[in-house]
Amino acid sequence: MTLKTISLILLSGAFLVPPSMVEADTIYTWTDENGVRHMTNIPPVQATDNLDIMELEPPPAGGEPEVQYALPEDAPPLEDETEISIIDDHVIVPVLLSYKGRQVKARLLLDTGSTNITLHKEIAGKLLIRKPLKGSIRVAGGDVIDAAAVRLDAVTVGPHTMKNLVAGIIEHRGPEVPFDGLLGMNFLKSYKYTIDFENKVLRWNN
Numbered sequence: 001m002t003l004k005t006i007s008l009i010l011l012s013g014a015f016l017v018p019p020s021m022v023e024a025d026t027i028y029t030w031t032d033e034n035g036v037r038h039m040t041n042i043p044p045v046q047a048t049d050n051l052d053i054m055e056l057e058p059p060p061a062g063g064e065p066e067v068q069y070a071l072p073e074d075a076p077p078l079e080d081e082t083e084i085s086i087i088d089d090h091v092i093v094p095v096l097l098s099y100k101g102r103q104v105k106a107r108l109l110l111d112t113g114s115t116n117i118t119l120h121k122e123i124a125g126k127l128l129i130r131k132p133l134k135g136s137i138r139v140a141g142g143d144v145i146d147a148a149a150v151r152l153d154a155v156t157v158g159p160h161t162m163k164n165l166v167a168g169i170i171e172h173r174g175p176e177v178p179f180d181g182l183l184g185m186n187f188l189k190s191y192k193y194t195i196d197f198e199n200k201v202l203r204w205n206n
Contacts (some may be wrong), residue, residue, distance in 0.1 A: 026111055028053055030065070039192035042205055046056040059184040081201040082158035084110075085178070091195055092179050093202060098155040106180040110195075110202075113182035117155065123180035124169045132169055155187055158204060162187055 028040055029052040044051065084090040091110040097119075098105055104126045110119070124132075130149035148169040156167050165186055194206040 011049050026053060026182070040192075040205075042192050042194065080159075081196075081203050084195070084200055086197055087178055089197075090185070091202070093157055093183050095174065095183060097123075097127060097152055099129060099150070100151050101153075102127055108181050108183035109177075109179040109180065110188070111182040111184055112188065116183045116184045116186045117152075117165060117182065118147040118184060119167050119169050119181040120172040121169060122172070124148075124167075134152050157183070157187065160191055160204070162190060 013198055020139050024100050026043075028042070028044055030044065030050050031047045032048070082093065084094070085107070092107050093110050095106045095108045097106055104123065106119070106123045127150075128160065132150045133147075150167055150169060152165050152167050154163045155167075167181075170181075194203045194205060195201075
């Protein structure tokens with residue numbers, strides 16, 4: 001499976017990432033003495049010889065969103081763990097997308113290299129997005145391609161819901177993949193989490 005790391009570049013300043021989300025982040029990955037692989041943005045308590053530390057560049061700063069949306073109804077109950085799928089070491093997370101009163105369940109690939117949430121056209125079509133914004137996508141290698149963008153009413157993952165998140169919309173090309181897009185840093189940076197690869201759960205720490 002070939003995956004491209006992408007970041008969304010919006011042409012309208014009103015839809016850039018809010019200042020509260022521009023702090024840098026660090027991802028820690030290691031395998032413990034029992035052979036269990038860990039991935040989290042929380043520094044490990046115990047020292048380990050095989051700790052892999054990845055520093056993430058913060059997304060560009062911009063203005064606060066001018067439009068506020070209501071939370072989607074029927075939000076899931078508070079829980080500490082979210083079941084995920086692990087395919088070839090890729091983490092796929094169940095997500096609830098809300099837009100203009102419509103809610104759609106999706107499976108997004110957790111991607112700490114993606115600045116924004118990115119949706120494939122097929123899943124975006126189920127939200128009946130009629131007038132997406134114009135934007136562009138920077139793909140691996142530095143090339144920039146035309147794309148659409150939309151401000152979602154809300155994105156819910158497990159017990160957490162964020163409102164007014166920008167998502168890119170792209171046409172997936174190539175072999176079929178088991179996910180509907182990317183879960184990017186405009187959602188992930190607001191939470192602390194640990195991925196339990198053995199039990200296939202995403203464990204929330206706040």
